[in-house]
Amino acid sequence: WKGYDRNRRIRLTNRDLEILEKEFPEVDEVAANSWLSSKKLAYGGNFMEASLRGSLPKVARIEGIKIAKGRFINEADIREYRKSALIDEETALVLFQGADPLGKFIRVDSLVFKVVGVTKGDAMRNSATCIIPLTTGQLVYKANEPYINDAIITVKEIRTDREMEEFEQRIKGRLAAEHDFDPTDDSAIWINNTMERVKDMMIVFGGINLFVWIIGLGTLLAGVVGVSN
Template sequence: MFDLDRWLEIFQTINKNKLRTLLAGFTVTLGILIFTVLFGMGNGLKNTFYTFFQDDAQNTIFIYPGFATKPFKGFKENRRIEFKNEDLALLEEKFGDRIEFTTARISKGTTVKYKSEYGNYTVRAVHPEHQYLEKTIIDRGRFINENDIEKDTRVATIGRLVEKDLFGNENAVGKYFTLNKIVYRVVGVFSDEGGDREERNIYTPVSTTQLIYKNTDKIDQINLSYDMAIGANGARRLSRDIKKVLKDKHNIAPSDRNGIYVESVIEDLEQNLQLANVLQIIVFWIGLGTLFAGVIGISNIMVYIVKERTKELGIRKALGAKPSTVIGMILQETMVITMIFGYIGLLIGNFVLNSMGNKLEDWFITNPNVSQGTIIFATVILILSGLIAGYIPARRAARVKPIVALRDE
């Protein structure tokens, strides 16, 4: 293995047969290139799912009312379910030991005006704890607080892009603007990792909105976060328990799937990651198949190489070369070609992935990349595959009798 003369002989052989070497190496380069790009794009798909769910805290549960589609306890089917403040209070009472933050949410599309500027935005009426569930980042001023809820104040925390659209270069904090012709004061400006869509929202106190809209206590949905210590299985149990409690309160049949909707961010993320993992496994085997196709290609070329050097190998054996020496020489040459061209394939593959960047976001692929562990794995596979590819022709060459080899033309 560490015989300097053998290494010099291998490189001299490669140098004398450039075309043959290039043909042998090209299949390996192409195989590892396709493997790297496909596996990297699979990682890019998983990155997209992580990015999609990073807008909200991962221990968040969203609860929506639906329609009771089955008759139950004297109530008719297709009955619309409506949440009220008492539903939020009930969940806080029942599950206070497992939840951290709770908030109601009422969403309305509203015309917003400041001086001569106006636009249509989504106004979310919420409780102060909504800030932690939505991972809202306060840039200036503050978020809605408990005093706003208690006193039904007409204040608003606006998104960064709302400020840019309506206020231009002005600092919006402390300014007054109108929501459906009702005057509110801006108390804060926020940004959000969710991007432009989230930063065009406006937050107001839920109590103020309920007072303005016919003095009602109705709410559109309930959001809450649970203690991370309960884990994913605990989150699933909590989701089931919440659904059961609310179904009992609103007289919904236990088998009715449409009366109450409970969505857990971590469960949705797990489901999507499972899908991504399945796709990545498929991509992995396709890439691995391409890699092995390249290895088969180099094996076929090594068969040709051994055939071409039959006379040379016969002379070596006639001079006393052992079969193991012949096999080792051919395997070493195969391994060198495989490693050099395989490494070239890895470099090209990484260059292609880096060039993609985030250009494929429209195809749900974000920052495609290959981890260091995958590169090491691919390298080991390359070396082992190269040895396997060269072993069969090497063993055949070692079995050739010197007298037969010397007669070869």
């Protein structure tokens, strides 16, 4: 495509979030994650490995993350590049041995983060997880490059297969223009959505027109829509 090498990696950025939010009227909310690999968490003499990710505040509501205590990442964390962290209940038990972790400082590899919240269970259901502000993660672990792994959007006013397919094609076309790849290349990005799964629910409940999509590099979560490269 236009002389580029085969298998060129397409990397989504914060700019793509702005595009989705401002240029697609069907998009209701936009959030994002940046996966930062596994890190060693430590408090006192206790430690464990956990998956680290940077997230935007709306991730909690869209993904349905439940907070056991404290709070999720907020806009001040994002704006001020705070070293705030959420850990899941399993991680809290290992590190703090039953003591209250809120307001305490943990080490994430060589850096220190303040625990502002504890998620119920683990945030990704299968592994210990530590969540920090997206901007902090990009600054510290990605050399301040604005890359994200997945953009999560809620979509409204899409009720038919035809509307869904047209919306998908417009997303592909716009991202292709932004990142200079062939919009017909199915290997550049993938799209998966929840609309097929909720058709019966739409009949039962009289119409559901808000769907969740993921656009990015990350793993497709249960019950959401994905577009990835």
